[in-house]
Amino acid sequence: MLIRNVLATLSLLPLSLASCGAAATGDKAQSKGPFTIEEMGQFEEPWAMDFDEESGALLVTEKAGTMRLRLADGRLGSVTGLPKVDYGGQGGFGDVIFAPGQSGPTLDGRIVYLSWVEAGKGNTRGAAVGKARLSCQEETACALDGLKVIWRQSIKVTGRGHFSHRLAFSPDGQHLFVSSGERQKLTPAQDLGNNLGSIVRLLPDGSPAPGNPWANKPAPTNQIWSYGHRNVLGLAFDPQGRLWDLEHGPAGGDELNLVEPGRNYGWPLVSNGDHYDGRPIPRHETRPDLAAPAISWNPVIAPGDFIFYTGEAFPAWQGQALIAAMVDPGIVRVRIDGDKAIEEARYSFEKRIREIEQAPDGTIWLLEDGEQRNSGKLLKLTPVRE
Template identity: 35%
Template sequence: MRFLFAVLGVMSLLAGAIPAGAEPRRIDTPLGPALIESVAEGFRVPWSLGFLPDGQMLVTERAGRLWRLAPDGSRRQVTGLPNVVARGQGGLLDIAVARDFARSGTVFLSFAKRQRGGQGTALAVARLDGTRLRDLRVIFEMTPGSSGGRHFGGRIVEAPDGTVFLTIGDRGDRPSAQDLARHNGSVIRVTRDGRIPSNNPFVGQAGARPEIWSYGHRNPQGAALAPDGRLWVNEHGARGGDEVNLIRRGANYGWPVISYGRHYSGAKIGEGTAKPGMEQPAFYWDPSIAPSGMVVHSGKGWPAARGHHFVGSLKFDHIAVLTPGAKRQTGRIKGRETGRVRDLREGPDGALWIVSEGNGTIYRLRPR
């Protein structure tokens, strides 16, 4: 009973997370009318958010700042972060609050880390103590480093078994996404202390990086678990060919050998749109929408949304809504609140939380 009251208290805090004077606005969605409201504003290139059990949130800014955000919109800066290289598309990226946070205080961070030859995507774990990260450890970093400033990927997903997935882009080096000796263009899987799970697909394969779970990705910037526990990832194509992929153990998703897009020059990419041994996307966009954060909705508090994919667009300032299984696009959510949607999260009460990089504001969307 005490646990139930605690959960209800958190939900009521989140439900009331509206700055004084702000009024929810009605907005139409493909799943019916909804209400959208501003929760907090004034962030500089926000990248991600995560929910804490007490109703507060953690928000990352790409320049290397982490904020603890209260339900009333007030915030305090968190210290103790790793050394972040904020260059190009790199910087402080994703935040993931561990499932057992109430007991362990564990959070995961992805960021661009300085390496020999440049920088690369890294994963750190730490214990949040008020507004300070303690015992921070880098438990994974991609190898080798690269001097390019793009395609870091960086989304973190904690699986039900406690292992951690991290998406990594090709870093602008296209052929590397097909090279199992490199982490570029992959989804990796490690334990929460950085060990390699024995059932990873390339463990023991000569020349392969054992952390790799899937490969052949271009720049996966959205990742989420579906209600059935399966992992979905969205990734940027070039000129067209943005994809939503159901991630399978050991699978090759084809970049840059196959693609539904073209190079920015207009030239053909690779060998076409299909090749034996390479996965087809569950859904693709042409023209590109530049997809980022993604939610596969549980249906909690919003039964009509169950199984639907919500995908943020950095290019066209909307949220794409895909039917369950991502077979087609149901429609989109667009308004003044959806400028450059960098991240989307499903809140504890089922509301959709929106991180708008376009105006540095966090919004909450719920069915009317």
Template identity: 40%
Template structure:
């Protein structure tokens, strides 16, 4: 049964605003009544595809939310479920979208990436199939990742958490705790850094990550990630091919018990973050802003906070947090994206809503 909810481009938040360094930002509630919205992306016709962690895939268009049939069966466990959605640049020609989700595997679960064609009516997924399943599976319900982003060459980058097994992030034999690069069909590109080595997972692009839940490219084609630390040590990282980002050998946080993590905050051969938070803000997704609506913010990085309910703006070299944009609507921000018109949209778990910020 298709679930219909009413929403409007000028919702209950119309007429309200959030303070910022660029003056008052108009905030509009685009949709509400969502059950833990995890990811969303824009279709060329202006509609929006949204995932709910419990497993529903939704379409926002023309004042309604409609369920898209045919989404994968997810293992709704802990932090797992239906996670990210990606609309690639060639969608108009292929109708293909990508989804990441937690999949039951043997006695455990794994992060999977699936692809399918969206019907012309945008209401049914056709030919759904998994193109990648992380290995090994794990019994833990933690640290699935899992953002999807398209590279300039149409390759698909996937962020994966360590599933609570810290040491696996240092093992090239495991997908856990890594960022992957896949061909559009899920195969491993021959140009990946470890593709020609034996005994490794050839999809790995970088490793030593704890739980990266944000992934994006900037205007220069540089890949950026944001990941959860433990007690402190959330990181923004500039991702380089084949690099080791240190978890759990180095960290700017501590274990939840208060004990020291690994060998300290730095070690030769291990990458340093571009920025870190202590205490943790529990970062979700991030975006690099184009400057289309607010030219003064061109090139700045925006990160959603699940813990403190604000949007962090980071700028400069060295990169630092220069602003916090917050209001009663921000809550637990799970995803944020720049829309084609330059407005900033974000999904809030707190009230199950999607909001739009504009001038």
């Protein structure tokens, strides 16, 4: 394992903000990162990971359609019985999370949820979410038993972008939230007759949750919690139990949003960025009836995923959002102030960071966005003790 002390090489990058009401970075920036980086493994196009809280084992999805596991002692293993994924562009294997409230010393018997892109008819495709039980004949050899699709993007469309398919359980474990991208089709995000461009709220079995804003409407409208989203690649609850999303903008306008039921987040009616061909988009401030971001970035940070840090290893960061960034690769640290957010610091890395998670011991783990075989490193951040 390679250990690198990066105190002298990690730097903060200035921020240009485009959001209405977002606070700028400035005098609280630090010049060095308060951690060392340790390489813990290598993966092929890794996309997501999740820790089992009791055993410390880690599941990692690889975009082309494979899943691997890493035990707490560092041994690597495989997972079989996976779904067939439609791989290409932004599509492939997506997220993985453990169901909340599970216990036991090993992964055997654990319930997991996962997302992927599946093919449809006529060159169409869409995201799917499944539920399965891990059956482990050996500690390093597990299989998905009884995998069942519990949710699908509706409708399936052409193209290979903006699937989103991030997963998050509510703090009480009663509801599963899924981000559903607008598939680069723009207008579906404003159409409540489909579930594209939305965040959906489900029961753990995948059925629409009672109490949703349009619970009395037919499917898929009864699944929808919020809409007007573009491409949500981060979904997390803060320590207060509030749901936030992290969203890719077009040419500018990446967003962190406080997600509230029934709200319209504006895409493609408004944005703090413009279309890639240069056509302007009205800014959020022109439509106060639509939900505005807590903070937005222009130039973009190209977010991967994010967490709200709750551990003891980095006490000064508790309650803050730590964002994996792929442009100016690294971590963006954001402080929450009510329903707004303020960027506090950036820590730069050599390669794009796709995923970030907090381990049971409070250390921070990252996945690089590697496209070549075994080029996506798994990195562990440990605080420097003075």
